[in-house]
Structures are given as C-alpha cells and as structure tokens.
Amino acid sequence: MTTDQPNPYRLSDSGTRQISFTFDGKTYQGREGDTLASALLANGVHLMGRSFKYHRPRGVLGSGSEEPNALVSFDRGAGRVTPNVRATTLELYDGLVANSQNRWPSLKRDVGAFNNTFSMFFPAGFYNKTFMWPRSFWDKVYEPFIRSMAGLGLAPTKPDPDVYASTYGHCDTLIVGAGPAGLAAALAASKTDNRVILVDENPALGGSLLSSEKASIDGASITDWLAQTEQALRQAKNVTILTRTTAIGYYHDNFIALAERLTDHLADAEIGQSRERLHRIRSDKVILAQGAIERPLVFHGNDLPGIMLASAAQTFLNRYGTAVGYEVAVFTSHDSAYGAAFDLHDAGVHVPVIIEARTDIDADLRDSAAARGIEIVLAAAVSNCFGKWRINALELYTPINGKTRRIKCDALLMCGGWTPSLHLWSHSKSSIKWDDKIDAFVPGKANENASCVGACNGDFGLQTALEAGGRVAGGEATYTVSEVPFGRGETFRSLPNYKDVSKQKAFVDFQNDATEKDISLAVREGFSSIEHVKRYTTIGMATDQGKTSNLNAMQIASVAVKKSVQEVGLTTFRPPYTPTTFGALAGYRSGDLFEVERKTSIDSWAAENDAVFEPVSIWRRARYFPNGSEDMHAAVARECKATRTSLGIFDASTLGKIEIVGPDAAKFMNLMYTNPWAKLAVGRCRYGLMLREDGYIYDDGVVGRMAEDRFHVTTTTGGAPRVFRHMEDYLQSEFPELDVWLTSTTEQWAVIALNGPNARKLIAPFIDGIDLSPDAFPHMAVREGKIFGIETRLFRVSFSGELGFEVNVPAHYGRAVWEALFEAGAEYGIVPYGTEAMHVLRAEKGFIIVGQDTDGTVTPQDAGMSWAVSKKKKDFVGKRSLMRSDIVANGRRQLVGLLTVDPNVVLEEGAQIVADPDQPIPMDMIGHVTSSYWSETLGRSIAMAVVKGGFDLEGKTIFVPMPGTTHSAKVCNPVFYDPDGERLNVG
Amino acid sequence: MFLIHCPYCDEDRPEIEFSYAGEAHIARPQNADAISDAEWSEYLFIRENKRGIHCERWWHTNGCNRFFNAVRNTVTDKFIMTYEMGEPRPTPEEIEAARDDD
Numbered sequence A: 001m002t003t004d005q006p007n008p009y010r011l012s013d014s015g016t017r018q019i020s021f022t023f024d025g026k027t028y029q030g031r032e033g034d035t036l037a038s039a040l041l042a043n044g045v046h047l048m049g050r051s052f053k054y055h056r057p058r059g060v061l062g063s064g065s066e067e068p069n070a071l072v073s074f075d076r077g078a079g080r081v082t083p084n085v086r087a088t089t090l091e092l093y094d095g096l097v098a099n100s101q102n103r104w105p106s107l108k109r110d111v112g113a114f115n116n117t118f119s120m121f122f123p124a125g126f127y128n129k130t131f132m133w134p135r136s137f138w139d140k141v142y143e144p145f146i147r148s149m150a151g152l153g154l155a156p157t158k159p160d161p162d163v164y165a166s167t168y169g170h171c172d173t174l175i176v177g178a179g180p181a182g183l184a185a186a187l188a189a190s191k192t193d194n195r196v197i198l199v200d201e202n203p204a205l206g207g208s209l210l211s212s213e214k215a216s217i218d219g220a221s222i223t224d225w226l227a228q229t230e231q232a233l234r235q236a237k238n239v240t241i242l243t244r245t246t247a248i249g250y251y252h253d254n255f256i257a258l259a260e261r262l263t264d265h266l267a268d269a270e271i272g273q274s275r276e277r278l279h280r281i282r283s284d285k286v287i288l289a290q291g292a293i294e295r296p297l298v299f300h301g302n303d304l305p306g307i308m309l310a311s312a313a314q315t316f317l318n319r320y321g322t323a324v325g326y327e328v329a330v331f332t333s334h335d336s337a338y339g340a341a342f343d344l345h346d347a348g349v350h351v352p353v354i355i356e357a358r359t360d361i362d363a364d365l366r367d368s369a370a371a372r373g374i375e376i377v378l379a380a381a382v383s384n385c386f387g388k389w390r391i392n393a394l395e396l397y398t399p400i401n402g403k404t405r406r407i408k409c410d411a412l413l414m415c416g417g418w419t420p421s422l423h424l425w426s427h428s429k430s431s432i433k434w435d436d437k438i439d440a441f442v443p444g445k446a447n448e449n450a451s452c453v454g455a456c457n458g459d460f461g462l463q464t465a466l467e468a469g470g471r472v473a474g475g476e477a478t479y480t481v482s483e484v485p486f487g488r489g490e491t492f493r494s495l496p497n498y499k500d501v502s503k504q505k506a507f508v509d510f511q512n513d514a515t516e517k518d519i520s521l522a523v524r525e526g527f528s529s530i531e532h533v534k535r536y537t538t539i540g541m542a543t544d545q546g547k548t549s550n551l552n553a554m555q556i557a558s559v560a561v562k563k564s565v566q567e568v569g570l571t572t573f574r575p576p577y578t579p580t581t582f583g584a585l586a587g588y589r590s591g592d593l594f595e596v597e598r599k600t601s602i603d604s605w606a607a608e609n610d611a612v613f614e615p616v617s618i619w620r621r622a623r624y625f626p627n628g629s630e631d632m633h634a635a636v637a638r639e640c641k642a643t644r645t646s647l648g649i650f651d652a653s654t655l656g657k658i659e660i661v662g663p664d665a666a667k668f669m670n671l672m673y674t675n676p677w678a679k680l681a682v683g684r685c686r687y688g689l690m691l692r693e694d695g696y697i698y699d700d701g702v703v704g705r706m707a708e709d710r711f712h713v714t715t716t717t718g719g720a721p722r723v724f725r726h727m728e729d730y731l732q733s734e735f736p737e738l739d740v741w742l743t744s745t746t747e748q749w750a751v752i753a754l755n756g757p758n759a760r761k762l763i764a765p766f767i768d769g770i771d772l773s774p775d776a777f778p779h780m781a782v783r784e785g786k787i788f789g790i791e792t793r794l795f796r797v798s799f800s801g802e803l804g805f806e807v808n809v810p811a812h813y814g815r816a817v818w819e820a821l822f823e824a825g826a827e828y829g830i831v832p833y834g835t836e837a838m839h840v841l842r843a844e845k846g847f848i849i850v851g852q853d854t855d856g857t858v859t860p861q862d863a864g865m866s867w868a869v870s871k872k873k874k875d876f877v878g879k880r881s882l883m884r885s886d887i888v889a890n891g892r893r894q895l896v897g898l899l900t901v902d903p904n905v906v907l908e909e910g911a912q913i914v915a916d917p918d919q920p921i922p923m924d925m926i927g928h929v930t931s932s933y934w935s936e937t938l939g940r941s942i943a944m945a946v947v948k949g950g951f952d953l954e955g956k957t958i959f960v961p962m963p964g965t966t967h968s969a970k971v972c973n974p975v976f977y978d979p980d981g982e983r984l985n986v987g
Numbered sequence B: 001m002f003l004i005h006c007p008y009c010d011e012d013r014p015e016i017e018f019s020y021a022g023e024a025h026i027a028r029p030q031n032a033d034a035i036s037d038a039e040w041s042e043y044l045f046i047r048e049n050k051r052g053i054h055c056e057r058w059w060h061t062n063g064c065n066r067f068f069n070a071v072r073n074t075v076t077d078k079f080i081m082t083y084e085m086g087e088p089r090p091t092p093e094e095i096e097a098a099r100d101d102d
Ligand SMILES: [Zn+2]
Pocket: B006, B007, B008, B009, B010, B060, B063, B064, B065, B066
C-alpha cells in the first residue's frame, strides 16, 4: 500500500479515466465506472452514514441495491437533491456531489449519537410504549424530537425541475435480471419469434458474472463471454435491452412496472432531458432471474464500518478493483465466503483468519486455504469488534474451550448463507415454500405465467443458472463451465458468545436499527405472529424492505416462539422492489398536467376579463369578475345587484347534459326521476329530482321535452358522469326491455345563462323562429330556433329567481355568441357573474345545491321537496325506500333557512348547530349550516341548514357556537326573496 | 392491472377501461310495495363479500359502455369467466371447468 497515490485501496489499474467527486464537502478522486461506494472505499473511506435510531457510524454492508446502511443525499443543485440514495448504486461522474445524512453537525461529530449511549431506553416498541401519554407531549415534545433525531435524509425543499417520462410496452417474454440465468434465457428467447425485453438494474449486463473473475464459459473468459453475449442480444431484432432499469412491481396478469434511470449517471444531465422513464409492460410470460442476496451473520458489533458481506468485498475487488482493506478477516457459515477470501488473498490482500461457525468443512476448502497460508478456525465466532469509525480488531471466541483471541484487521467479511430474491415473485401472489437444503424460502406455485430461474429459484452455481435459464426460454443449450463451486452452508439461529445477551448489540435490520435482542423482547412481550413482530420491532419495514434482514429475523423469531421457520412464515413483500422517486411515478403528471382541467368554450373570455377561477369537480369555473381592485365580497355584491336590477350573464356550460331518446324515453324518465314525465308537453321543462335506490337525493336538474321521444336532461356540474352511469346501469341491468338510448352531450353544448329583468329585451333582436312573448314562451319552456343565425335550444328557466333564459348553442360557437350578447348587453349595463354570485342568487330563492345542502343522507321530504315526488307513479328508483320506517320517522334533519339575530354575521358553512348554548361540552349537535352568504339584495346575511326536526322549529332560535362567541339565529323558510315568484313574470 | 375479457367486445382489455359495479345477480324486487322493510334492506344493503368464487358486475366504461357479469376468485384475484348481462349465474360445474387458478 502506498499512500501517495490518490486511491490507496485501488488494486487494479483498469485504465479508465480518473474523475473527481465531493462527499461531505471534501473532494476525492475516483474512476469512471465506480459507484460512490467503490470510489470512497478506494480512498479508504468506510464511514458513510449514521444509523436510523442510534446514530451509530455505518459503512457499506452490501455492494448493490440491497444496501441498508450507506444512504446519501445526491445533490445536483436546487430542487435536484435526492435523499436516501444507496452509495452502492450511485454511479460516479466527474463533479458528483453527495452528502451523508442523519447527522449534525457532521458525520464524525453527531449530537444524535447520544441515542446510542442511552440505547437501553430505546428497545423494540419504544415509540409505541413511551410516547403514548400524555397526548400533548406527543405533539409538542416527542414527535418533533423523534423527527429531528431519527430518520433518513431530508426531503428536498425546492420543486423538482426535472422531467419524467412514462410509456407502455408489450412483449412475449420479459426477463428480469441479466445475470447468467437471465442472459441464457434471453439468448434462447432471441432465437424464437418472441418479442423479448431484458431488464437489469445495473448499468452493465452480467449480474454476478461481473464479480466472478475466475470462471470461464465455453472456453471464454467471463469478460469475453459477456461481450459476445451482449453483441448477440443487441443484434437480435426481437430483443430490447433496458439497463439501469429496476422492475419495481409485479401486478395482475403479468403487468410489470419498470423504472429506468436515464440521466443520474451523466455529468451533464440537463433540465429538460427525461431523468427517468416508467415503463408499464404487459408480457405474456415473465422470467424472474433476480439472483440471491447474501445474509449477514448476527453477532455483537456486526454493524461497525468495515464489516460487510463477503460477496460485497468480492464485488468491490473484482468489478471495481478496490480492496475493502489490507487485513481482511472472514467470518462465515457458508462455503461461498471462501471464494471471496481467496480472491482477496490472490490480489495481494492479507487474510489473517477465516472464522468458521461450522464444526467441519470440505477438505478442498481446507487445502485451498492452507495453500495460501490462511488460518481457518472451526466452530468459532466473532464475539466483539473494536474500532470507533472502522473496525481495527476483532475478538475470536471458541466456545469449546471458552478462549478468546484478539486479531487485528481493517475489514471483516461475513456470510450467513443466501436468500433467493422472491420479492417480485411474491408481488404476483405466487406462493413460496421452505427449502431445508438451503435454509431459505424458494418459489412455490406460480400465480401467473411466470418462472423463477437460477439463484432466485434456489438453484445456485454458474452452470446450473445458465442451463436453467436456457431451458425456461425454450432453449436446449448446454454450457461448458469452469467455476469455483458455490458450495453449501449451515444456518445458525444464534451464534455463540460468552457475553450476557442483554449487553449485546447484534444487528438484524441495519437500516431500522433493530437487534436480535429486540426480536426476543417482542416475543417475550407476547407478539408471536411474524407480522406483529415485524411491526413491533420495525424489522423489514425500512426502505430496503428487509432484503438482508428478513430471513435472519424470521429464524431468530422461530427460536423465540419455539416454532418451525415454516410455521413462523415470511412477511409480505410489497412494491416497489427498491425505493422509487415520486417523479418516476408521477411521470408527466406534474405542474399544469397534474390533473385534467376541463374548460368551457367561454373560459378564455373569462380569463381575458380577469376572472378569478375556482375548481368545480374537474372544471375550471369563473368564481367572480373583480373590477379593478375589488375584493370578492364587493364583486359578488355588484354582480348580484346588476342581475337583480337589470341583466347578468353567466357561463353555465359545465352543466351535465344527457340526451335521452327512444320510444320508451318517457317511461325511462319516470323510473329514473321522482317526478311524473308522461304528461309533460313537448316544448315544456320540469325540474327533475333523482334518488338513489336508498331514497336519498342523488342529483337534480331541469329537463326539457324536445319531442315525444326525446328529452334534454341537465345534471349538476360534478354529477354528470355518475348520473350517466346510474342511468346506463338501470337501463342495461334492470330495464333492458326499454327501447331507449342515452348520449352524454355535456361537451356538445355551450350554455349561456341570461338573468334579470332585461334578459328578454337583450335576446329578442337576435332570435329567429321563436315567439318570445310570455304567453307563447312561458317560464319552464324550451324552443328550438336560431340566435345570430346559429342553431339554438333556448330554455326559459331561472336559477336566480329573475326572468331567465339559457341559450344552448353548439360548443364551438360558445364564445362568439357570448361576445355578441355581451356587446349588445352594454345597453342594459350587462354584468358577467361567476359561481359565487350564482350561489348567492339561488340561495336567496332557497334552491338547493345537491352535494352542498344535501350530503347523501337527505330525502326529498328532508329537503322540503315532497312536491317533486309523484304520488301516483307505481315505481321509480328510490320509491320503496321513502317508506322505510327510519325515513318516515320523526327527528330527521330537515332543510331550513336561518336568519342570524345580528344581520351582519355571516355564519360559517359547516358550523355545528345546538339548541342549548349553555349545555356543557360535549354538546348535542342538532344540525349544521350548509350554505351561508351575504345577501346584498336583502342587506343582510342568509343561511341554509339541516336541523333535527327543523320544520317544526320555524320561528325558534338556535345557536351556532364558534371559537370565542356563540351566534344565535332564527329558523325560517329557506325562500328568502320573492316567495311568490313574481319576478319571473316580466312582460 | 387486470386484463378483463369484455363479452360484448370479445376482447381482453386493460382494467383502466373498466369500472367495478358490485355483486352480480341481485335482482331488484318486482313487488317492492309488498315486501317488508327487512326484505327491502336485504336487497339494498346486504352483500356476500365472499372469500373465493364471486359473481360481480363490471362496466366497460371507456369501451363499449356495456355492463356485464364476471366470475372472479377473490382469493387468487383471478377472473375465471365473463358473460353477458341477463345470462344466468354459471353453475359450480361450469365455473370449475373454466378455472385455471386452483
Ligand atoms: Zn366492451
């Protein structure tokens, strides 16, 4: 080791370009092709983070997406900070900036580390137990404390400026994982006429092959075989290769979500380039070749930086040319770790000892170690680890004689066996079964057209994986392989240690800081189901989903509950397989595209005329049109006054519209609405009230009869889709014998409502083919003719109580007709009004808004609308329910008007109502305010409310308690203005 | 995301084109006036919520706009068959013959 070179732990000189990067403000050198983790290790930096709960120093445990410890914030500038990125998967580029997390003020001087000193106060279930009481302490003390002291990276504070793409794809065979099994499957599938997609989360194809220096396939070195294979696949026209792509979720019927990272590895990732792309793939067949993940050993102090999985060290060495140390000890219960030890030794690293938990191993391994001069100690364990920021020595313990021995080392590799990756397999609801031979779960029965091959199927070894991969894709290729045998291992439910168990910190879940002791404690406290143990200890619930911890946890729990591992079972895996950015999931749906916004054909005029908009369902509607600096109150008062005294114009295009046509149209209307329709004359309108089958008000609107067999139905703005569905459902399911067609025409018509005493005068000069005189065209009538030469369905209706017309024209004429009317209306001081004034005008008349004055538990009787319910009809939807005992019972909440005793008080909508303001809390709430406004016309406030037994309370006083004060109001009829409707009869 | 076979379109289409519409084969009582509140409530509110073979309605909302029936195993979440509105509930033998989800 020479310290004057930039990367003192770099062994091979691969000739790739030297680049620099910054970690926690310090600049280091790395190489193209490095990950942040391999580059830091090449610099001798093991300390990469602080743990979640105890703030313990942590380094890498793994070398890939399974990594639980080395989480960093990847910083590309404002809004482009990604927290909790695994250093082991973050590809290095020139100028990369990353920072450690969960520490303050710095990684080495972290005040939160006192959590570790006081860790006896943080056992399993600590949060559940300690912070239960008192409630106020939770809000003010505990929660802020936990939030600041425990946790991962900080969420970005600025909006993410990056663009995220999404796409759909279809194929015959989707292969997840491009290790030996996946590559062999892809080669076989490429020779068929199948469309094939091969995905791998790494930047390069190869999987475990990238870490296996010593093997060869069909006489070729691994490097050569990979190059040939990649070339063959890239040339095959039926194969698509997606690298840097993680299969994050496996859904019904072979629908797989893939998250592809496009720019995170680029030094010059410009804003505007798609950062990630989410693929939604439907595949006939899915081949899962995800490999297996090595398990840590659970022993005291196993989380010190420098202690890692044996396979990780092998990967850092063979793939990145980086030694994780120069005095590397090994602790194992599986043969596979010997390969890592031998590779390190052969690369010039000193391996002082292999500590073997088993009592015996194969002679081959013994001989290979002896040939290298590596000492093996059988039936032994690591009982302690020393070092503050990185391991510098371990304590070897041999239980047979009770002796301990201190061995110097600067890294310690561990291997407790291998866990097949069954995450995606489990997402698909396929079953798993226990395999005693490998002490792990393996795939059971498939729930989809899917197979697992290679290590994720419990079939280890290079040749096995290659041949299984070929077979599953219909190939019969055989491979001649020279490989280091994968070997076998033994699982130890607990490792020997002379120390008192309660004094040990043997980590099981590194990311959530949960120990062996925590599991035993959970079981002692009565949690016997693994799902409960998981939630109590939080094991497996971190962002790594327990990739390295689940099986160890389950095996420890099985000992504690004295059940077999099969009986204990495995917790459920859920998507995503690895943490996924919200950007990838949102795709194009951000900013203006976050939600569909429907606009009417008149919307652009409103925008040009300074309308203030509000969302109504997914429509954008003009709420009011302020003049200059007017506030909403002033604008609405002015709009209302103009409408009542002269003329207002209102865009009502968002009203839902359904055309009901056919010989049985009237019969169908009779079934769908409470009102009678048979005798409604052609050219006349009626207010229709629609119930659900349970008798509650569902929707309402004016319906015009255009012909014997044709109705023009209007619905509430938000209700159109559900009313259409409701009608189609009954027509298709209950009344299929009726000869009726339903067509949604909401988008076809622009609707311009003109209200006010001058409404008729305004339109008269422009109408052709309709006699507008009051006798020929009475209130609640509809005519067809022309306005400005354009076809119109002209309704004489009113939602304001004034003389009113609704001009329906084909939608693309909407703005032109609006502008022409607005221009002509100048003569009458025409005023455009928005939804707010519309609400006030209708409330003054006591007209309800379904969904505001009703809430899904209001019947026509409750709303005072029995007049709209036919007594003669034999049947309509909801009729039977109106006779249910609880619907006809006394004491239901009924819709009434409220006049506050102080006319200047405008009640808050939603405010609760009580009969006795002096009743101690909790008070009996007898209703709530549904609508409340300032009425400029009446010079006072008005309100509507649902109140228990409200009809009988007319003239009585009720109370509305609000913070600091209680308002009183008199119950009244909800028609506040022109109760006899005389204003409709303007000559 | 399911692939659902619409019996009217006679095609497998993705779930986003469909809406779920509750349990199937619940007939609206013809003699509503004559039945008790309890019987009416049974029709209105009581559903099987079955674990296992379940007959249910789906609506091809963003397709042919037709309601149809389906048999689905609520344990494996697999569609076993779909059939047109008005056709009788399949017999256990028919369902068994159509199953490939055990
Ligand atoms: Zn269809």
